[in-house]
Amino acid sequence: MDHSDLQAAPAWQLSERALKLTSSAIREILKVTERPEVISFAGGLPSPATFPAEEMRAAADRILRDEPAAALQYSATEGYLPLREWIAARHSTGGVQIRASQVLITTGSQQALDLLGKVLVSPGKPVLVETPTYLGALQSFSLYEPRYVQLPTDERGLIPETLAPDLTADARVLYAIPNFQNPTGRRLPLERRRALAEFAKRAPFPIVEDDPYGALDYAGEPLPTLLSMAPEHIVHLGSFSKVLAPGLRVGYIIAPEDLHFKLVQAKQATDLHTPSFTQRIVHEVVKDGFLDTHVPKIRTLYRSQCDAMIAALERYMPEGVTWNRPEGGMFIWASLPAHIDTMKLLEEAVARNVAFVPGAPFYANDAQHNTLRLSFVTVPPAKIDEGIATLAALIRARA
């Protein structure tokens, strides 16, 4: 179907926010790259090799055998209490006590962003974001019509000392991904976390710490979360998408109780509650320590995939191309010579059966058009080598 025709003339008057809606460039590209011959570095999809299908199958069977009425009935907006308690306990580290009454289960982390948009974002008021930032967060917040303020970053992420009053005045929220950021793969260092947590304690707005990738640090040496450093001043978003499976759509928000209560009200109006059945499957699988043995396997796999891509980049890329070496997560961020527009490069690459995501859509303002995001987790190493070689040849041809 050609959507361009259909978008042109809706018969009915739409809301202003709907007229501004655009599709995720990532998802439109993914449609093109579903052809099996395409080597796609575009997806943000975890490797299905890591999905614990048999554990989930056993869990689903037990739940529908033992408690079908509860698993199939309407349930509390806040979420399944044993899962909320498990999450609270998991985040209670280093003397910090997180309460189940702070935890709201969401229909994936994307819903957490929508709910935060509903509750915190006001038309024309500043939302502070990293440069660049997660495209899906921009999509969610944009429905509530904020003004974006991009915060300076370097190759280690946000720079706390740049958070001057003129930049943060009247802001309603600061959105950050401290661990293996999407799209850059950057991890915020410990000393910057401390400074950001101190900033949060004084700020009249919350810092949202979006943390879907935190468990995926290759060395198994996680840095403390902002939540653990300033629990009353941070809104922490977590997800089971990258450590179990994304198709269940189970994520969560940890927030101080007063904000939690408003988020619950917003969720009630949004989808009543996250499916009772999927919440129970997640709890049944994780409750006895499964992640402690499962997550290290994902880390090992992703690390070797990442190593393969770094090796290929070093082997093929011409001078003037730079990239980072992630300590975890799913993404590498690359910069090309300034005259190369990666949107145009993508067209050529797709014609040669290679895909990636151009960097521009990840900028709230003033996009850097010579950037791109490379995902390495689902492509076999030999194909990584082949795909990067193809990309490098295209870049050389434009040099």
Next chain:
Amino acid sequence: MDHSDLQAAPAWQLSERALKLTSSAIREILKVTERPEVISFAGGLPSPATFPAEEMRAAADRILRDEPAAALQYSATEGYLPLREWIAARHSTGGVQIRASQVLITTGSQQALDLLGKVLVSPGKPVLVETPTYLGALQSFSLYEPRYVQLPTDERGLIPETLAPDLTADARVLYAIPNFQNPTGRRLPLERRRALAEFAKRAPFPIVEDDPYGALDYAGEPLPTLLSMAPEHIVHLGSFSKVLAPGLRVGYIIAPEDLHFKLVQAKQATDLHTPSFTQRIVHEVVKDGFLDTHVPKIRTLYRSQCDAMIAALERYMPEGVTWNRPEGGMFIWASLPAHIDTMKLLEEAVARNVAFVPGAPFYANDAQHNTLRLSFVTVPPAKIDEGIATLAALIRARA
């Protein structure tokens, strides 16, 4: 936890829309009535006796055995194509052809309301609703700050000839529940459906036909949907919550393709997609005609429950109390003498272990405080008799 304290002083500045958010009176009351000794006519919950748990257990097992990677991975925002095709075929009746490209799977019907709010509702612009209407729709739309216009109704529902230009000017959407409406249980007669469909063809805004209860007509003689009468002018909402189980949270929107595409974009920003696994369970259970034998069982059960409540009302209620005799669905709507406020009556009733939902929250404006909604589907007939007797005694005492 006492929420009243927590709501009083949020530390952070919330959006205007968040400050106006209130909890559903229904859900707050449900919390009180979870005590087993309470006879609750308050719930909108279907009877768990109707949940096909064994069919779902078998379906979940087959799916996680045969296609775990697809069932657990991210998937298309539009929904699982075989389920969309099944829904399109099911609604293609009487010469009308509904296309799978018009169907969007939603995380329950409540999400359909949120997405329609995002795409169609603008601050201060009129949204036309029945008098009274579904409280959950008011909650969803209110986040997008419309002005509500209540449309006149009588005991048979909306009155098409009252849709005069002064009432509908500048409206962005008309929201209606033609089948066994929540809260009134009313079914719109055939001739009014025809008139409303003709109105839709001329109107510069869509009619949203919310139809969760359509299959629950006790005589098994459904009336045609508005969708079947004016397929390009109606947005039809459907749900598996009342015919399979609500805990899976699977609903859908059928809309013309141009609006469908905007709704898909809004859903992408809202929760990416409805869980792949629950969509596949629904499809696996319904694809071979299961509903044709299952739904008649639900109808028979609900009809006998309804008969029990009607008999109890006739037996106990004093003069001045009126109610309708539903032809289907889950609800009876009652009116008491004008001086009785059902919110106050509820306090007395809960003290005597009987619950219902006061009618006032179902009005967008100008609430009728002497009305109430009674749900009969989950209470055994003997308890229905006892509960109605208690209510009647309280009403007599206030006469």
